[in-house]
Amino acid sequence: MPTLNMVQAINLALKEEMQRDKNVVLLGEDVGKDGGVFRVTEGLLEQFGSERVMDTPLAESVIAGAAIGMALYGLKPVAEIQFMGFIYPAIDQIFSHASRIRSRSRGRFTCPLVVRAPYGAGIKAPELHSESTEALFCHMPGIKVVVPSSPYSAKGLLISSIRDPDPVIFLESSRLYRSIKEDVPEGEYTIPLGKARVVQEGTDVTVIAWGSMLQRALKAVEGVNAEVIDLMTLSPFDEETILKSVKKTGRIIIAHEAVKTCGFGAELSATIAEDAMLHLKAPIMRVTGYDVVLPLPKLEDFYIPTAARIKKAIEEVMKY
Amino acid sequence: MPEKIIESYNVKRIEILDEKGNADESLMPSLSNEQIKKMYELLVHSRTFDQRALNLQREGRLGTYASILGQEASQIGSAFALEKSDWIFPSFREMGVYITMGYPLYMLFQYWSGDERGVKCPDDLNIFPVCVPVGTQIPHAIGAAMGVKYKKDKKAVVCYFGDGGTSEGDFHEGMNFAGVFKLPVVFICQNNHWAISVPLKKQTASKTLAQKAFAYGFEGIQIDGNDVFAVYKTVKEALEKAKKDNGPTFIECFTYRMSDHTTADDAIRYRSKEEVEAWKAKDPIQRLKLFMEKKGLWNANYQKDIEDKAKAAVDEAVRNEEAIEHPEPKDLFKFTYEKMTSRQIRQMKDF
Ligand SMILES: Cc1ncc(C[n+]2csc(CCOP(=O)(O)OP(=O)(O)O)c2C)c(N)n1
Ligand SMILES: [Mg+2]
Numbered sequence: 001m002p003t004l005n006m007v008q009a010i011n012l013a014l015k016e017e018m019q020r021d022k023n024v025v026l027l028g029e030d031v032g033k034d035g036g037v038f039r040v041t042e043g044l045l046e047q048f049g050s051e052r053v054m055d056t057p058l059a060e061s062v063i064a065g066a067a068i069g070m071a072l073y074g075l076k077p078v079a080e081i082q083f084m085g086f087i088y089p090a091i092d093q094i095f096s097h098a099s100r101i102r103s104r105s106r107g108r109f110t111c112p113l114v115v116r117a118p119y120g121a122g123i124k125a126p127e128l129h130s131e132s133t134e135a136l137f138c139h140m141p142g143i144k145v146v147v148p149s150s151p152y153s154a155k156g157l158l159i160s161s162i163r164d165p166d167p168v169i170f171l172e173s174s175r176l177y178r179s180i181k182e183d184v185p186e187g188e189y190t191i192p193l194g195k196a197r198v199v200q201e202g203t204d205v206t207v208i209a210w211g212s213m214l215q216r217a218l219k220a221v222e223g224v225n226a227e228v229i230d231l232m233t234l235s236p237f238d239e240e241t242i243l244k245s246v247k248k249t250g251r252i253i254i255a256h257e258a259v260k261t262c263g264f265g266a267e268l269s270a271t272i273a274e275d276a277m278l279h280l281k282a283p284i285m286r287v288t289g290y291d292v293v294l295p296l297p298k299l300e301d302f303y304i305p306t307a308a309r310i311k312k313a314i315e316e317v318m319k320y
Numbered sequence: 321m322p323e324k325i326i327e328s329y330n331v332k333r334i335e336i337l338d339e340k341g342n343a344d345e346s347l348m349p350s351l352s353n354e355q356i357k358k359m360y361e362l363l364v365h366s367r368t369f370d371q372r373a374l375n376l377q378r379e380g381r382l383g384t385y386a387s388i389l390g391q392e393a394s395q396i397g398s399a400f401a402l403e404k405s406d407w408i409f410p411s412f413r414e415m416g417v418y419i420t421m422g423y424p425l426y427m428l429f430q431y432w433s434g435d436e437r438g439v440k441c442p443d444d445l446n447i448f449p450v451c452v453p454v455g456t457q458i459p460h461a462i463g464a465a466m467g468v469k470y471k472k473d474k475k476a477v478v479c480y481f482g483d484g485g486t487s488e489g490d491f492h493e494g495m496n497f498a499g500v501f502k503l504p505v506v507f508i509c510q511n512n513h514w515a516i517s518v519p520l521k522k523q524t525a526s527k528t529l530a531q532k533a534f535a536y537g538f539e540g541i542q543i544d545g546n547d548v549f550a551v552y553k554t555v556k557e558a559l560e561k562a563k564k565d566n567g568p569t570f571i572e573c574f575t576y577r578m579s580d581h582t583t584a585d586d587a588i589r590y591r592s593k594e595e596v597e598a599w600k601a602k603d604p605i606q607r608l609k610l611f612m613e614k615k616g617l618w619n620a621n622y623q624k625d626i627e628d629k630a631k632a633a634v635d636e637a638v639r640n641e642e643a644i645e646h647p648e649p650k651d652l653f654k655f656t657y658e659k660m661t662s663r664q665i666r667q668m669k670d671f
Pocket of ligand 1: 029058060082086334413451453454455481482483484485486512514517577581
């Protein structure tokens with residue numbers, strides 16, 4: 001079984017899905033000849049040709065909007081937005097149309113598309129190359145939001161996303177792209193959307209994380225009898241797995257890279273408070289980015305939640 | 321009824337200084353010898369800065385950097401026509417503009433090293449911070465030009481962007497506003513023929529970028545962007561037109577990105593060496609040098625002198641920048657709002 005990093009695993013998922021289904025097409029800025037600025041689509045232009053791997057003009061709104069049109073017409077577009085910070089021009093299309101065409105047409109038309117984008121800080125990039133604004137998309141019914149944390153899950157989740165009948169925002173941590181490797185089987189396997197993964201079982205405290213924060217969460221729980229949940233799909237999220245864990249450990253830490261206020265941790269906390277309040281032994285704690293504009297490289301390490309901060313939160317809740 | 325042609329447009333191209341350093345005297349802008357030398361020095365200075373930035377990046381002392389190599393005439397020529405009171409909305413590849421306007425060099429290094437304090441523009445300049453999302457500064461230039469018009473100020477607004485920027489909705493919406501409101505704005509589009517790996521012909525099916533302006537009801541002009549005289553003259557006239565309230569102008573500087581897109585890019589993957597070589601012959605600095613030599617304004621001693629001065633200025637800027645203490649983590653919180661929120665004050669206690 002090949003050992004792949006995240007870039008290679010995502011590339012493999014795209015390649016296999018394109019081989020399987022000729023309606024799967026890719027579009028985006030620099031995805032063809034250059035193979036994407038992170039090389040995620042490397043080699044696909046050569047293999048599938050420019051009719052299926054489209055270098056587009058520099059226009060995010062049309063990249064998303066055209067993906068909608070393609071999806072309506074029966075194609076399975078996978079659009080790349082070069083960095084999550086550049087998705088904003090596409091939000092009108094995603095929010096006003098992709099999210100509601102099924103509803104607007106009472107199911108006559110649907111939008112099975114995927115918008116992939118690298119997200120997150122930690123690669124010393126210029127402004128707006130480090131955002132993690134996943135919660136924006138979770139606030140929009142009709143959109144699914146998937147955030148893989150490892151090469152294996154990235155491949156399985158991307159295949160599921162491409163096959164999903166609804167629009168999926170698929171966020172790839174640019175910090176993880178080449179920093180972790182894992183065995184990734186060739187050939188198709190899927191990981192269902194809407195299901196979380198219990199990465200490690202434990203009894204004393206639960207740490208919920210996704211994407212870029214999972215590694216730090218795992219480091220933070222070393223030496224603690226902790227359960228670690230990789231949420232994987234944020235919308236719709238796996239309430240069952242979370243509530244089960246709350247009932248087991250009674251102590252909850254949520255770690256995310258996005259700013260605290262209205263981050264996705266807020267939704268998880270509220271859900272836990274609503275549905276499992278009486279099982280809690282300690283206040284829910286969120287370890288998140290600060291409520292600030294994401295800094296340039298010199299300060300970014302101070303922004304990103306560290307394993308030490310998660311560890312401190314664990315110590316806090318263990319006092320109860 | 322017979323078909324009729326109801327509108328047609330002609331797109332002008334302006335060239336003054338050729339690759340051999342010969343200038344078309346009938347088109348030459350009025351520039352004193354001192355001004356020409358000053359322009360030359362700014363070109364050399366900008367290139368010295370640019371090369372140092374690339375070196376520092378390689379050594380890990382700067383973050384990702386977007387080189388201006390090859391585009392110096394478009395930047396210096398246009399900025400040379402500006403007054404300090406004019407307003408400038410750059411993208412991210414305009415270090416030559418900042419340098420010409422007198423922006424402190426060490427602050428440019430500071431910005432590219434990943435320290436936001438470097439983009440706090442000095443009070444006597446109206447140059448906006450680097451704008452990273454492509455094309456999104458165009459609407460700001462529109463709004464500033466609406467302000468100029470409203471206040472009846474004798475100022476113009478210039479907006480810089482690239483060929484790739486012309487594909488974004490903000491470009492089209494902004495151009496339309498400029499035409500409708502007849503705004504005192506000059507659009508300077510550096511057509512460097514590439515948007516990362518996407519060549520101009522995949523960016524637009526239009527033969528020129530200049531022609532796009534006509535659709536919005538104002539003039540677009542293509543100029544040789546490696547010809548500092550053509551750039552200076554065209555921009556100067558467009559600024560005068562703007563200041564007389566005669567509306568916007570779109571200027572396509574026909575130039576070439578000689579470097580990789582940024583230090584994070586590798587252009588060998590998508591473009592040929594031959595194409596790059598062919599543009600080397602059009603170097604903007606070389607041709608001005610040849611011109612000056614013919615006029616007796618250039619000799620080897622002068623060259624050495626200005627190179628030494630440029631190097632010394634850049635050395636000093638690097639030293640000054642590296643002597644600045646690392647920004648404080650508390651700095652993260654200080655500019656989100658005028659006053660920090662109570663939640664931010666609590667979060668800041670982590671530091
Ligand atoms: C809205 C947006 N999308 C994508 C990017 C990533 N990106 C940075 S520069 C660039 C190409 C810009 O090309 P052009 O406008 O021609 O300017 P140049 O880089 O050639 O100066 C791209 C795609 C971005 N910064 N902003
Ligand atoms: Mg360009």
